[in-house]
Amino acid sequence: MSSASIKSMRVILAFSAIASAVGGETMTIDLTRPEARQRVYHFGENDILVLGYPVYGGRIPAILREVFQNLKGAETPAILAAVYGNRAYEDALVEGQDTLTENGFVVTAAGAFIGEHSYTEKVGTGRPDVEDLHAAADFGKQIAAKLNKDGPVPITVKGNRPYKDAMGPMPFRPVTTDACDNCGRCAEKCPVGIISKQDAKIVGNGCILCAACVKG
Template identity: 40%
Template sequence: MKLQSIKLVYFSPTGTTKTVVESVMRGIDADSIKLERIDLTKPATRQKPLQTGENDLLLVGVPVYMGRVPEVVQAWLQSIKAQNTPAVCIVVYGNRDYGDALIELKDILAADGCLPIAAGAFIGEHSFSSAETPIAADRPDLRDISQAEAFGCKIKDKLDAIQSVAEIGGLNVPGEFPYRGETKLWDVDFITVNSDCNQCQLCADICPAGAIDVENSRLINQEKCITCCTCIKNCPQQARTIKHGPVHDASVRLNTLFKEPKQPELFY
């Protein structure tokens, strides 16, 4: 099957999902094909609709939030207008459980008009991970990246083996419907900003939810905040940390209960 373009779509506040989907893309090795990257981490991108056809490949990656596709990107994903577009579904989770996120992502894309041909659940460092309570620290690692590239190679082989989208069969992935878990995230004051903050406003610029005041970065809209911790992990002054409370307690539980490294699960 000959592709005209590949649409690489990802929501990746802390960069782990982006690393995985870019690694899969390298495995597909489609240098001669037009590539479009669509970074849903930027709020402005989520205002632009997407249309795809049967000669495109749609590769979508999202992190797992509470065992589900993040609510902040659901409406955009559901608005995709596809016409028998081959699609690859990827979720990235913090070594606990990917719940029903993979089947939910597959169902969303299928309802849009896509034909899912492959899916994968990969591990990335948890957003609550810290030096004090590491959770899947430094994942995806070199082995994860190698597996993602190999996954891309198999996707390429599968596409090369068919003449048209009519040959794409059904794809089965783990999960239940109705989906379990909550899409609504915590409304909690969990970030401490210390005196090292120099109001550089980087955190406000990179916040995927627009939850940080653009004039005073110490002010956080808790209702908008999605607890992704990208502002904490990217602060150049290391002025932001998780304060003691529900999020810190959750990080301790995750660090204690989920130390055994899980491995990617792939489906074709």
């Protein structure tokens, strides 16, 4: 099992009730940090990949596209869980399906789940709530039953081809206040590794607006 995400992890963990329902060992790979994203991961036909990832601009976030390319299957069943902030998930599932299929996976199930929006409270407020988490867990169980009964059967996923245009680079970056005591937590959490561990005031280019640095 693998997850490409940060706070959406709560939804993924609920969803991954599938692991216990299918049986076997579970391995969790957190692909949030740059070091983890650069590795290549190989899966066999007896593995099941549960891939959780956030939706950015209705697509797979640009920084995760390399990750999708680094996942190598061998007729491996794959289950997609795209987590979005209650605006829309548009082509994020279909793009996930296409990329994984090219890389040797059989996308057998896919779901889009509402989570907390990274940078606004205008949508996704209070989500995921208890019902969302139950729905994710139930979905996981249904998929496990389907897999146990029919094996990996490809599905049709909602979305458009060609996909909508991807978001371009964003001009944002986090700033510190006088209250900053340089504890280094924000640097540790940053998925793009642009905050200096020595001095949080020093921030490079490439902020993705995920807000992991401020939300912790």
